[in-house]
Amino acid sequence: MGLTHFLVLAVILFCIGLYGALVKKSAVVILMCIEIMLNAVTIAAVAFNRFASPELFTGQIFTLFIIAVAAAEATIGLAIIISIYKNRDTIDATKIDLMKW
C-alpha cells in the first residue's frame, strides 16, 4: 500500500480526534480525543519513515518521543482534571469559563 493510503488514514483519524476535542463537554473525553490526534500523527511519521528513508529511523525515533511526551501530558492533564473535579464537582468544559467577558 502506498504512502498516501497511510497518510489519508492519518488525516482522517486526526480530523475525528479534532472534532471530538472541539465538541465534547467532558474533559476526560476531550483528553481521549487528543490522544487519538497524537496517534494519527505517529502513524504519519512512521509512514514517512517507512516509505521515504527506511534505513534512517528518524520517524520512529520521533514517534518514540511523541509517545513518551504524550504519556507525560496525559498524566498531568488527568491530574488537573481530578483537581478541578475536587474544587468544582464538575468537569464540564463549558462550565469552566472564568476568563469570560
Place this chain on the structure above:
Amino acid sequence: MTQTGLWLIMLLPLICGALIALGYAFFCRKPAISGYLGIAGVGGSLLLSIWGLIGLLGKEGASYYAPGFSWFAVGNSIDISFNLSFDPLAAIMCFVILFVSLMVHIYSQGYMHGDKGYPRYYAFLSFFTASMLGLVLSDNLLFTFFFWELVGLASYLLIGFWFTRPAAANAAKKAFIVTRIGDVGFLAAIIILFANTGTLDIHSLNGMAEMGLIGAGVVTIAALGIFAGAVGKSAQFPLHVWLPDAMEGPTPVSALIHAATMVAAGVFLVARTYPIFESSATAMLWVSIIGAVTAIFAATMALVMNDMKRILAYSTVSQLGYMMLGLGTGGIAIGIFHLFNHAFFKSLLFLGSGSVNHATGTFDIREMGGLSKPMPVTSRTFLIASLSLAGIWPLSGFFSKDEILAGAMDGQFILFILALITVFLTAFYMFRLYFVAFGGTYRGKGNPHESPRVMSWPLLILVVPSVISGLLNAGGGFSSFLGEEVHTGFFEGLFGILLHPLALVSLAVAGGGIYLAFLMYKKKSLSPAIFTERFKGLYMVFSKKYWMDDLYEGAIAKNILMKGVFAFMAFFDRKVVDGGINGFFIQKVLFSRLFSRFRTADERIVDGAVNGVASITLEGGKVGRKAQTGQLQSYGIYLAAGVVVLVMAALIIW
C-alpha cells in the same frame, strides 16, 4: 609641587566650608569647632601654596600645571576645560589671599565670638577663599568668570551677614548689582574673544595677543570689556559706590574682601590678561586715566568722612586706583607689587579698626580719642600701617608707590600730577584718622581696653609684611619673579632710592600731609574749621560724595527707571498686549454671535459626528467582547478555522 597639591590648594577651604555647611546643626551647638575647621583648611592651603611658591623661585618662566576636566567640548574646534595653572602671578596671589585669609580667620574667633551665625560665617569665609583661589588658579577665562561671579556671591553673603539689618541687606544688594554692571562688560569681552579666536585658554590668548594675531579692534574692545569688569569689582570710578556701603558687613570681612582680596581681583584680572591690554594703546590709556581719577576722587571723599571704616574704604578705592595706574603705565610687576603691599597694611588697618570697635563700641572717630594708652598693640600697629600707606621710607608702601609715580611720570604727566596730589591727601587723611582716634583724650562713653590675644596676634603678625614686603623689590626680586627685567642690586635699591629726586619729592609731599594733619589735629594749632569755612563748597561736594549715590539711586533708579521705563513697560503690557489678546477674543465672541443661527446645524452635524464615532467604538466593543466566551473549545474552533484559511491562502497564492 604635585598636581594633587595644586588641586588641594583650591579644594581644602571648599571642603572645610562644605563640611561646616553640611554639619550645620552640629556646629551650631559647638561653634568654636567650625572656626578651627576653617583655620585648618586655609592653613593647609597656605602651606601648600608656600611650598609651590618656593618651588617656583629662581626658575625662569616656570609654572605648575594640574589638569582638570573638560567642561564643554564640541568636536575638535571648541574645547572649554578647567585646569589649574600655578605661575608666578598666581603664586603671589595665592600667598596674599591665603595669608590674609588666615589672619582674618584667627581674628574672627575673637571678633565674632558669641555671634549666633558663627558657623555660617566661617562657612562663607571658606567658600569665599575657595572661590578666590579658583579665580586666580584657573587657566580658562570662562572659569575665571565663573569664579568671579562666585566671589561676588560670597561678598553678597558676607556683606549682608547680619541680614536682619536693613542697611546691611541693602548694601549687599547694592554691591552685587553694581558689580554686575561691570560684569556685563567682562562677559562681552569673553564672547568677543571666543568668537574671534575660538579659544578661551588664557595662555593661548596671551600668546596670540603678543604675536598680534588678534585683530586691533577686537583686542581693544576685549580689553575694555575686561577692564569694565575690573572697574566693577575693584570699585573704580564710576562703579565705586558699593564699597563704602559694604562696610555694613563684619569688620574682618571688610579686611579680607574689601581690602585685600576680592577688590584686588580686578587688578589681578588685568594683570592676567596683560598681553591683551598691551596690544591696545587705547585700553592702556583708559586704564591709567580711570585709575588716576579714581585715586584722587576717592581721596577727596576720605578727607571729610567721620566713620573710621568709611575712611579706610575710600582709601582702598584710592589705592586700587593707584594699582590700575601702575598697570597702565608701568607694567604688571608694579601694579601687582602695590597690590601685594597694600593687602597687608590695609587689612591690618581694618583689623585694627575692628579692634577699636570691639573696645569702644563705635566706628565714629568723633567719639574716640586717647586710645593709644589703653590699646598699645592696636595703636602701634595702626601707626606703622598708616605710615606704610602714606608711603614713608623704608616701609613697604614707599617702594610700590614710588615705582608707580615713576612709571606715571614717564608715561602720562597729567596723571602723575594727580597721583602726587593724592599722595598728599592720603597722608593727610590717614593721619587725621590716627590723631583724632588715637591722640588727645577720650571723648566717648565706653571702656577702652586692649583686645584679646586672639585678635591682637594677627595684628602683630601682619605688621611684619607691612614693614618688610617692600624690600622684596628693592633689588628687583619681585619684578624679576614676575618676568620683568631688573638691573639693581638690593642695597642700591634700598638706600640708593633716596638719591632719586622723585623719591625725595614724594617723601616731602607725604611728610607735608602728615605735618598738616599733625598741626590740625594733634597740636590743634590750625583749626579744621578754617578749611571747612573757606572751602565750604568743596566740603559739601566731598561729603555728599559728589552726589553720585544720589545720581544712581535717586535720579536713575527712582525716577528714570522706576517711574519712567518700568512704568511705561507695565502700561504697555496692560494696554497693548492684554488689550490685543482681549480684542482678539472679543472678535471671536462677535463671530459666534453672528453665526448663532447655525447653532443647531453645528450641534447636529458636528456633535453628531463626534458622538457617532464614540458610539461606534462603544457598540463595537459590546459586540466584540462576546467573543471572549472563556471556553477553550470555541477558541479551538477559531484556531482550526484560522489554520484552514492560512492553508487555503498558501495554496492559492502558490
Place this chain on the structure above:
Amino acid sequence: MEIAFWIIAITCIVSALLVVGVKNIFHSSLWLILCFLSVAGVFLLLSADFLAAVQILIYIGAISVLIILAIMLTREVQRGNLTNKLKIPALFVVTALGGIMTYMLISSNWTSSDAPPPSTTTAGLADMLFGADGFGLGVLLTGVILLVAIIGAIVLVRDK
C-alpha cells in the same frame, strides 16, 4: 497485505468514531483501547515492530488505565457523553481542514525510496538513540520531562 491494511484501517476509523459517538463514557474509553490496538497493527504493517510493542505497552497499558481511573474518580459515567453547542461550526471547520489536507496529500509528489525496511528495528533504534551522534540528549530530556510530570501530578492532586 492489502486486506490487512483495509481491515486495520477500517477498525481504526470506526473505533475512533465510536469513541466520539457513544453515550457511555466508559464504553468510549474501551473503544479507545481498540483504536490504540489498531494503530499498533498499523505500525506492524509499516515494519515498525518495536514501535508496535511500545504502543501497546504504553498507550494501552498505561494511558488507557489512567483514563479509566479518571473516569471512575470523577464519576463521569453518571452524566454521559454530552456535546456542547459547537457541533455545527466544528463539523464545518473539521471537514474543511480534512478536505484540504487530503487534497494536499494526494496532489503532492512524495519522494519515495524502494529500499526494503530492516527486519528488526530494535537494534537500529537503539543505535540511533543511545549511540554516538544519536539522540542521547533527547532521551535525557524526556526523562526530565517525565520526572517533572510525575512531580507535577503529585503536587496537583495532593491534599494540602
